[in-house]
Amino acid sequence: MAGQVCIEIQDIYKRYKSSQQDSLTHVSLDIQAGDVFGLLGPNGAGKTTLISILCGIIPPSSGQIHYFIDGAPASETQRKNRIGFVPQEYAFYQELTARQNLDYFGAMYNLSKSDLGRRRDHLLEVLGLTKSADKKVGSFSGGMKRRINLAIGIIHQPAILFLDEPTVGVDVQSRNAIIRYLQQINQDGTTIIYTSHHMSEAEEFCKNIALIDNGKVIAKGELLQLKTENAVASLQSLFIKLTGEQYRD
Ligand SMILES: Nc1ncnc2c1ncn2[C@@H]1O[C@H](COP(=O)(O)OP(=O)(O)OP(=O)(O)O)[C@@H](O)[C@H]1O
Numbered sequence: 001m002a003g004q005v006c007i008e009i010q011d012i013y014k015r016y017k018s019s020q021q022d023s024l025t026h027v028s029l030d031i032q033a034g035d036v037f038g039l040l041g042p043n044g045a046g047k048t049t050l051i052s053i054l055c056g057i058i059p060p061s062s063g064q065i066h067y068f069i070d071g072a073p074a075s076e077t078q079r080k081n082r083i084g085f086v087p088q089e090y091a092f093y094q095e096l097t098a099r100q101n102l103d104y105f106g107a108m109y110n111l112s113k114s115d116l117g118r119r120r121d122h123l124l125e126v127l128g129l130t131k132s133a134d135k136k137v138g139s140f141s142g143g144m145k146r147r148i149n150l151a152i153g154i155i156h157q158p159a160i161l162f163l164d165e166p167t168v169g170v171d172v173q174s175r176n177a178i179i180r181y182l183q184q185i186n187q188d189g190t191t192i193i194y195t196s197h198h199m200s201e202a203e204e205f206c207k208n209i210a211l212i213d214n215g216k217v218i219a220k221g222e223l224l225q226l227k228t229e230n231a232v233a234s235l236q237s238l239f240i241k242l243t244g245e246q247y248r249d
Helices: 047-054 076-082 098-107 113-126 142-153 172-187 199-205 223-229 235-243
Strands: 005-014 024-032 036-040 062-069 083-086 160-164 191-195 208-213 216-222
Touching: 005 047, 005 191, 024 047, 024 191, 024 208, 024 216, 036 047, 036 172, 036 199, 047 160, 047 191, 062 076, 076 083, 083 142, 098 113, 098 142, 142 160, 142 172, 160 172, 172 191, 172 199, 199 235, 208 223, 208 235, 216 223, 216 235, 223 235
Parallel strands: 036 191, 036 208, 083 160, 160 191
Antiparallel strands: 005 024, 005 062, 208 216
């Protein structure tokens, strides 16, 4: 699997209908199967826009994306069934319990009742939610909400998983639980594409990154190599060196 391209992104442009300027310009990237790939950049850089395009939530204005699963071009059905997305905004029903949310979203992927039950109970267990399985998620703490948001996005065991700031606003315990679990499923073969503003977390987690600023890719490649080339010791220093100190608003 290693060394195979999983997503080929060719010359993506995006201008929202309501906007006078491009949110993404000339974005081309190759993401390898089995990678943990970080899409990093300042506020407003275009990370959520790019992830939303890659997940098929919004269309690009131009450009092409090719997906490969198990080394072969992915069909439309495979793309729908084998891609997972954990959005920055919570994507669950506050009035349903954790168990009901997982059953509801799992049913969308046509999992058999027994597979869904096994998968749901496994995720509740590994993400520390078993005791709260029958509580409404609206009553959950921030960390628990992030963990159930993650569980919903991976209920169908996706081959390619997109995560938009999966640990924003959580305590160290929940952050560790989330990152540990993501590392485990990556080792089991899931390709991960993730955004974060948490540089030490991204440094620990990602092998390859793309640094995006003002809608353009300003650096891409292996994190270790980018640090060496730019003579910096940390991802945070690399980020500041390449994007500067100015606010983006
Ligand atoms: N629905 C929209 N309509 C018009 N412009 C948008 C829309 N969504 C995002 N934008 C603009 O596109 C640009 C990229 O935004 P995006 O949310 O992708 O950045 P980001 O890197 O995810 O930012 P952050 O780190 O703050 O979440 C910004 O200038 C933003 O204002």
